[in-house]
Structure formats: structure tokens, C-alpha cells
Amino acid sequence: MKKKVLSVLMCAALAATMLAGCGGSSSSSEGSTGAAGGDTSGKTYAIVTKSAGNPYNEKEAEGFQEVIEAAGGTCIVQNPESATADAQITVIQSLISQGVDSIAIAANDANALASVCQEAMDAGIQVLTLDSDVNSATRKTFCNQAGVQEVGQALIDAVYDIAGGEGQYAILSATSQATNQNAWIEAMKSIQESDEKYSKLELVEVAYGDDEPQKSTDQTQALLQNYPDLKVICAPTTVGISAAAKVLQDQKSSVKLTGLGLPSEMAEYIGADDAHSCPYMFLWNPIDLGKLAGYASIALVDGTITGAAGDTFEAGDMENSPYTLTELADGSGASEIILGPPFQFNPDNIEEWKSIY
């Protein structure tokens, strides 16, 4: 008897869901026919961050939202409950159900998100990535904050400028296997070799601080002892640069520092005078990256770009607009959009940025 009552209720529950489904699907189809214009109003653009409480990602989402809302579209910002691919899959699945027009993802894992991204693309959603990419076959394009050549060029120019055009410099990197750092260092070396302008610069050593503050400190001190004529240290890693900055400033060394660092950690070391160890340094501007992803989403949805290399689109008031999609170096034929040269943090703007990230 009890079973019967239960099963009747179960059936009722299922029937209720079905009915709910019918009602729901008809109203959503009305919505999509109504929005069949060429503009952004009525379109929904989503951004999925790595996780809640990631200030860098929050800035990206802020830039994205600003662009979408200024264009009159609806913006959904989704922060997964944890920084895992699993949590992102849950969120993306939900966005597919909602039938959004585009999803921009800062991926927690390249492979794990491949199937859900493919599913979204199959459902007619424009999928793009920013900050960190997924498997390149399962998205339309990737908004890259740091083109390898651009970073290499900015760093070698900074070294050239700070050293006064000649002299010894050293690099303080992360680990010897770090993919990003190695690519940037290679780019610096090849630019230096290819251009006569840098011929008086001499790279004496690439030291590895393993992204540990203590080891980076030790490596910096070793560099100072081994190379008395050293002029500049370039640390393309946030841990390395802050450790080196402290060593140089505490020892009142004449050696200067540049590289890639977090404004919040580096604010007290950045200054043009001799009391500060770092005249200027670089990192990406997460707000601009979010804005770029916003413009790219709009362009993908209205068909201005298809995600093929060579496509171009306007990005409002952004510095490097219009942007062109370039081909990935891995030969897959997939495209990426490079934000531009890294953003320079100098004594003039560091006060404004140090509270941001």
C-alpha cells in the first residue's frame, strides 16, 4: 500500500516536471525569436571566472561586464564554488540550459573543459576563453593577456633602457621547467640576437628561484656577489621580483630591477630615485583583458568574426583597437587575440594600482 502511494506521488512529481518543461521551453523560444536582430540588446553574454574570491579574475569580470552593459546586452558573471574544472563544468552546463549567446571562460583545466565546451558550441553558443585557454579545438578564440613576443620585447626594452644601453644583466626566473617563463626568456634572447641595438647588453646568467621567496632571495644575493658589474636584474615572475626587490633595496645596491610583478606587492619598491630598487615593471591589465573578451564576445555573436585567424574587429576605445585574430604557434590553425604589450607600472600609476591587485 505504502509503495503504491509512493509510486503515485513519484509519477505526479515526474508529470509536474514534464509540464514545467513544456511551459518553460515555449517561453524560451519566444524569447529567442524576439531577439533576432543584429544588435546586442536581448542577447546574453556570460563570463565564467576561475573561482569566487580571485581578485585578478574579478577585475577581468568587471571589464567584461562594463563592455557588455555599455553595448546594451545582458551580462552574466558566474564564479564557480571552487577553483576546479568540475565546478566550472557545473556552471557552464547551467549556462547552456539558459541558452546564453556566448560564454567566455578563464579555464581551470585545458582538457577537462573540452567536452563541455564542445557541448556548448554544439548548442550554438559562441565559446571563447580568456586568461587561460582550453583545448583549442573546442573554442572559437582565446583572449591572450601575454603574447610571448610582446612580453619578451617589453622586458628586453626595459633592460636596455634601465641599463643605459649597455652592460651586464641577469635573469631571475621561476623553475627551470616553467613553460611561460622559458618562452619569455627565449623571446628576449632571440630579440637581443636579431637586433644590433642590443649588442652591448650581456646576459650573464639565468638563475632559478623556483618561485620560492627564500630561494629567490638567495639567488639574488649570489648574483650580486658573482657579478660585481651587474647593472640590471630582470625577474619575469611575481615571486622572484618581490624577493629581489627587497634584497636590492635593503642592501641599497646600485643594481636595478625590472620584470613582471604584482602592483600590491611591489608598490614600496617602485620609484625613480636611488632609494627604490625598481624603476618600473610590467604585468597585464586584467580589466583590459576582460574588456577585450567582452568586445570579442559581441563580435562573435553578431558574426563580425568567426574565430578564424585573420578576422578583425573593433574594440571600442581600447588602445590597440582594431584587434586581429592571429594563428596559434602550435600549428593547430586555431586563433588567439593578443591583448597587446604588457601594462607598465611606474611611479606615476603604482599608487592607483596597488590597491587593485
Added chain:
Amino acid sequence: MAGKSGRTISATPQGGIKEKIFSWEGALILLLIAVNIFGAVLSPNYNMTNILRESPRYLAEIFMLFGMAFILVLGDIDISVGSIVCLTATMGCLVSNKGMGVGAVILVCLGVGLLCGMLNGFVATKFTELPTMIITLGTQIIFRGIAEVALGDGGSASMTDIQSIGILRAKVGPVPLSFFIVIICAIIFITVLNKTTFGRKLYAIGSNRTTAYYTGIEVQRIRFFSFSMLGFLAGLCGLFLLASTYGANTTTGNGFEMEVIAMCVFGGIATTGGKGNIIGGFIAAFIIVCLRIAFGQINMNTQLILVIIGVMLIVSVLIPAVTNAINSRKKTKKA
């Protein structure tokens, strides 16, 4: 706990039809209907197709519900299942990357899960004086530790061959494979718990282990079997998770044990043992899944969803306690 006839040990009291509708399971079904209506009102996209499409990740978790229900009815607990999921997914991924086929991956996942469960069962039955909470806390750390060592420095592994495991993502129409497995598991486990002597023995052990032992029930053998079973189901969960995320990392399966225990408790299965029914846990699982999907579709803050589920859990434990207190007061007044 024994019924009036002395022949059966019923999980739910015998009573009239009114009591059945107002039973915990009846209330849960009403709640499930309410949640579905609520979801449909909240989100225009809350329909069968979308629910089924979003469900595989949750269904994998529900596999473990059945094993966990057995463990809880026995009066034990197993908080190592999340780590077993992590370890099985890791091992499955590494085996696949060694170039072995999907058959080997399935075998490894289920085998590793079963072994982990057997280890839990072995320790729990050999050292009966140890609380299973502490034993499985230990193995939880051990299993995740092994997975982390196997994953190496990066703490993450990705499958290179993502084609062959695709058969686990197969769908019949819109219905995913894991849905059928959940239904099959539900039929088997509900029948075993309610209709067989084995199921009755579980309740007997959970009600009073010493008495059960003296009536000739092979208490330790049944406990060992139940822990092994749960390990196996955790392996199954790890396998399906691997099929949907194509890899494993140190956070895989984090918190699954608590989510599964929450589903059971919400379904009316007491952690003190001897009480409750898988049907309740099964319906409760669907309530939680439907709520998460509905809230997800209106883009509610994911942390807020966790808060709401936590509140529901506490309320679900409070209601029976309060009604019991009221009932017993009524009875004493009558007497």
C-alpha cells in the same frame, strides 16, 4: 525495534494510509514536486531536457548514496569516499595515459575502489573498538595522499585519449547512461534492504550490534561486505567523473563524502543506525540535485546555494526530533 509479531524488523511503523502520506518519504515527494514547480517558475529553462543534460555530474555522486545508506543503517560511517573517488579517477587517468584501453580503465577504477573499500572494511572489522569515523578519517588522508603522490608535482593529470572513454558518456535519447545505472542500483539496493534477510540483518546490526551478534548474525562479515560495496560504488563514481572531466587533480571528489551523507540524512536515514530507508535518501538526492540545477539556472551565487542546502539539512534533522518529542508527550498524557 522488532515489530509486534516479532517476525519482522520494520524500518517504518505499521500504520494507516494517512500515516503513509504523512511519512517522511511522502513529505519528501511533496517537497520534490514543490522544488520542481519552484524551479519551473524561477527559470524558463528548467525542463526535462536541460535537467537530464546537467545531471551526469550529480548522478555519479548518487551512485555512492546506496552504499552509504547501508553503512549508515549499520550504524557506521565512511568519510573516505571522496578520497576514493579522487584515487580511482587518478589511477584510471594514469592507466589510460599508459596507452591502455577503456576496458583496463574501467577495471582499474572499479578495482581500486573495491580495494579501498575492502581496506576500510578490514580495519573496521579487525579493530572493532575503533570508531569508523576515525578509521575512515585516516584512510581518507591516506587515499588522497596516494593520489597526490601519483599525480606528482603539478597535482593534476589529463587524459590524452579522450575518445575511448566516450562510451561512458553515451546517451539513450536525452537520457545519460549514468541515469540507468542509478535506477538499476536503486532497484537492487532498495529490494535488498527491504525484502531480503540480508537487509533485515543490516537493520538488526544498526539497532543493537551486540544483540544482533548473539542472535547469530555474522556482524563483521556483513560490515566488511558493506564497506567493500561502498568502495566499489565510489570507484564507479570516480570512473564516471573521469569520463566527464577527462582527468583528475588533487581536488577531485572534494567534499563528496559530506554531500552523500547529507543526502542520506536528509532522506531520513539516521547516522545512529537502524533507521531510515534508501527510498527516502533517493528522493532527497533528487531534491538536492533539482534545487542545485534550478538555482544554477537563475545564476544564484554558488556559495548561497550551499548555505540553503545546509539549512535544509539542519531543518530535516530537527523536524523528526521535534515531532518525536511532541508524540511522546502525547503518549505519556494518554497513559
